[in-house]
Amino acid sequence: MTLADFIVTNAPALLVAIPLFAAFTCPAIGRISAAARNLWVMGAMLVTAAIAFILAFRVFSTGTVIYVFGAAATHLAVPLDSGGIPIRIIFTVDAMSAFMEIICAIVGVSVLLYSMSSESHNSNLEGYYALFLLMITGVFGMVSTGDFFNFFVFLEILSLASAGLIAYRIDGGLAVEAALKYFVLSTLGAILVLFAIGIYYGQYNALNIAMIAQRMQFSMLDKIALVLLVAALAMKCGAVPMHFWTPDAYSMAPSSVTAFLVVASQASLYGLFRVVFTMYNITMNCVTVGWIIIILGVLSMVVGVTMAIPQKDIKRLMAYHAVSQTGYMLLGVGVGLAVLGNATLTSAFGFMAMEGGIFHIFNHAMYKGLLFLTAGAIFYRIGTRDLNKMGGLGHTMKYTMIFFIIGALAIAGIPPFNGFASKLMIYESVYLFNPILAIIAMVVSILTLASFVKVFHSVFMGPQLPEYADVKEAPLPMLIGMGILAAIVILFGLFPQPVVDMLVAPAAHALADQGGYIASVLGGA
């Protein structure tokens, strides 16, 4: 077996093994020199991202990839002597998983490159990079695993690493307090997830998602498990009214970490969608659960944007917008779920709504990541997040200003940036479902634009302030990190249909096709 064959065959395992290994060896490498540590960390991230792309290419070309740990062959999901139960740890990478892996790979590389400059003046960078790589491990594991207990394990890895990084700057105790809030709520959510897993295991003798989906009866216990999972994962992705941790954690974490926390939240969103579509699908009351997700989405959109407008801290403001944008994803996919049992409505607009919501996950990761990185660049140069103390930075931080404009226009859904394409798909499909919901979504976009006009004016416009006369542009690695995300925002905005055809539609199909997911794991037994 050549190295290339080895990598292609074992890509799902390498996706978590490489960042995990790099994370735990990072402190040792750091003893050699800072340059060696940076090279090690960046190299591990680039290799992991390359493997993610290889795996995604394989999935989008040939279909779902199954990887069974410890089996004689990587695709043998059900051992002959297991009584028909897939007892081994299995990674099931379908188009939806591959879609999420691409997001994680792109944002991971951009953010790590940015961190090389933004965190260079801080101490204990071995710990920082180790925790960051553990976050990468957690996200890749959550979106790849086909085993629900493993999902819980990777969720915990992600939560612990995220809490550590939120507290990283300490900041007079404020960052630690924010991390504590995040940690306690995450633990509470994880307990509910574990409880739900116990319910499934007690009923179906299985932890494998495909197996549970195949045996799903939607009993009262299944309903309780569903609620526990929906509540826990909706809280983890920052849905209103369980969003309160978001502005605290997002604003106090280093901006590079915040940009990746957006992806971490989306991994929970992925988990939520995986539960309702793959595990329950039409066995549950799709209308009721669909409307629950829609209402959570609308509340998130409205409360998120209205709470953003009066904010004076640039990162708190952006954090509330992250909550608001999550609402669009919940709305789009919620509408798709609400009409899942009706083939006519699904083909008329339900599937388009799902595609819009899923496309928005990608777009949001790019432009929101970009916006948090611009906020970090501003903080890096002037040392404050207070919008009232800013002004005139457009005179000296021209590239950062351009990147901010790109991100701001994209989040507000202004053509031709990527946010417009996915929002249009959501508006028009949701309008056919319920016009009031579509109108609310459009009003929220207008308020988003208004909010970012305020930020743009407060930060970049006006005369050059005397206190910032010596401010320079952000360092080159930070600009490159922002530039990668900005380029994707523009490219995906100008050429959205190929993205929809190649990535989004297969992901939406994979999510909706419960039978295909089950067959990919159990069919080859």
Next chain:
Amino acid sequence: MDLTAPVLTGYGMWAPVAWLAAFVAATIVVYLLWKTGESSYKKGTEQGRPYLSGNAEPEKGAVHIRASNLYWGFLQALKGYYDAIVPLHTGILTDYMIWFVAVTAVLLVIVGVLS
């Protein structure tokens, strides 16, 4: 693969490349119109200085409108809403947990009993 293919939403369509072409064409027309105008601006003269009814120009920092002064009217118009929604964001961890538990309880009733 057609890179320039429009997005079909089932209700309408979106062709960003065509939109961009129209935008560029409109920009060129605007530029040509602007070029036909008479240039009367002279850099480095009194024209470039602000006229404030004869008063002295304030400090640079004093003329910049700060973030808190923006959207005052919007916030006043929605004062009732903000008076209700802002105090819910207490920053207290136990409150966050109560919201989480309460939402879970409401969902249990909706899904467990009503569906």
